[in-house]
Amino acid sequence: MENTLRRRAFLKMMAKGLFVSSGLLVYPSLGWSEDAMGYAFEGQSLLHKKYYIKAVQVLKKSVNLDPESDWAQGLLGRAYAGLGQKAEAVVAFRNAIRINPGDTYSRMMIAEMTQKPITGTQKEKKPLTPLEKKALEEEEVMLNRLNAKKGLGYNVKRVVIDAGHGGFDPGAVGQSGLKEKDVTLDIALKLNTKLNSIGKIKSFLTRTGDYYMPLSARTVTANQHQADLFISIHINANNKRSANGSETYFCSKKASSSEAEKVAALENSVLKFDETHKKKPGYINIEEILFRFEQKLYWTESGKFAKTFQDRFKKNLPFRSRGVHSANFYVLRRAKMPSILLETGFISNSSNEEMLKKPAFRDKIVDSIARGIS
Numbered sequence: 001m002e003n004t005l006r007r008r009a010f011l012k013m014m015a016k017g018l019f020v021s022s023g024l025l026v027y028p029s030l031g032w033s034e035d036a037m038g039y040a041f042e043g044q045s046l047l048h049k050k051y052y053i054k055a056v057q058v059l060k061k062s063v064n065l066d067p068e069s070d071w072a073q074g075l076l077g078r079a080y081a082g083l084g085q086k087a088e089a090v091v092a093f094r095n096a097i098r099i100n101p102g103d104t105y106s107r108m109m110i111a112e113m114t115q116k117p118i119t120g121t122q123k124e125k126k127p128l129t130p131l132e133k134k135a136l137e138e139e140e141v142m143l144n145r146l147n148a149k150k151g152l153g154y155n156v157k158r159v160v161i162d163a164g165h166g167g168f169d170p171g172a173v174g175q176s177g178l179k180e181k182d183v184t185l186d187i188a189l190k191l192n193t194k195l196n197s198i199g200k201i202k203s204f205l206t207r208t209g210d211y212y213m214p215l216s217a218r219t220v221t222a223n224q225h226q227a228d229l230f231i232s233i234h235i236n237a238n239n240k241r242s243a244n245g246s247e248t249y250f251c252s253k254k255a256s257s258s259e260a261e262k263v264a265a266l267e268n269s270v271l272k273f274d275e276t277h278k279k280k281p282g283y284i285n286i287e288e289i290l291f292r293f294e295q296k297l298y299w300t301e302s303g304k305f306a307k308t309f310q311d312r313f314k315k316n317l318p319f320r321s322r323g324v325h326s327a328n329f330y331v332l333r334r335a336k337m338p339s340i341l342l343e344t345g346f347i348s349n350s351s352n353e354e355m356l357k358k359p360a361f362r363d364k365i366v367d368s369i370a371r372g373i374s
């Protein structure tokens with residue numbers, strides 16, 4: 001357990017701005033590399049770069065030092081899987097499940113690996129095989145069981161709050177010069193303080209100041225914090241100055257309307273500065289296949305969350321509720337948890353912009369979001 005605490009401490013430090021503006025994680029020189037945790041982080045980073053041989057070496061050191069870390073065991077399994085060493089991968093995933101029986105990811109990896117040969121590369125996406133369908137069904141049963149245990153709905157204990165835009169990317173700018181990035185940061189900081197002071201929910205931020213962070217790094221932060229909910233805060237804009245009010249979005253492959261598609265295009269526009277989203281041709285890894293299953297479940301859950309938040313806005317905020325919509329938002333797409341994107345007002349509408357300038361109004365937004373979470 002001590003290990004878990006140390007990991008949490010490390011993640012907390014990350015949340016406090018150890019991401020430099022390029023979105024790269026800066027390792028503090030506190031001797032992390034000397035212990036299991038440091039090796040695990042190093043292994044994770046190598047894994048992301050697909051340096052599987054090196055990753056295995058480093059992760060083996062990690063699990064030798066701390067055999068009871070399900071996280072490191074899972075990473076080791078993934079590294080072996082990357083090398084096509086099925087037997088070793090399965091052993092590592094089994095260890096991960098033994099330590100943490102709730103590790104459905106490792107369970108699915110084993111199911112996948114013990115029944116189907118792993119090929120390093122596949123030419124194109126194939127429809128689901130009967131086995132994949134079965135894995136999906138199993139996952140659904142598991143999730144239902146988890147939900148039943150928790151009572152109605154989903155129990156949020158850890159939330160990651162993302163202040164949209166930042167640094168060179170101002171987001172939308174109002175007629176009087178108010179910048180979306182400043183409003184979203186203020187709301188995110190206040191919300192973070194509020195949630196952590198209430199104490200029932202642990203809250204983390206993707207950015208804590210006025211700097212740019214790639215969309216992918218925001219999702220990675222949410223995944224690394226193992227959040228139960230990811231909330232990305234934005235302010236809307238429209239060519240029609242009359243457009244006003246709040247709306248809540250969740251991720252879907254196809255947009256729910258052409259308007260929703262435009263909003264997503266606007267929020268995704270910074271993507272051109274982000275290199276990491278580019279797909280490597282001809283490479284689909286096993287994780288990708290499994291992630292597709294999880295993603296579906298997260299998105300369904302996200303839709304429910306979106307409704308809860310929008311209901312709050314409708315009740316608490318003194319402007320129009322424009323309802324719940326869905327579209328393909330890059331910042332939400334890779335989240336391994338339910339995730340939503342809030343558009344709390346239109347900066348392009350002068351009356352909304354005036355409201356958004358007022359601290360009291362921002363507090364109202366913060367309060368509505370906090371209520372929506374709890």
Ligand SMILES: [Zn+2]
Binds near residue numbers: 164172180233235267
């Ligand atoms: Zn935005």
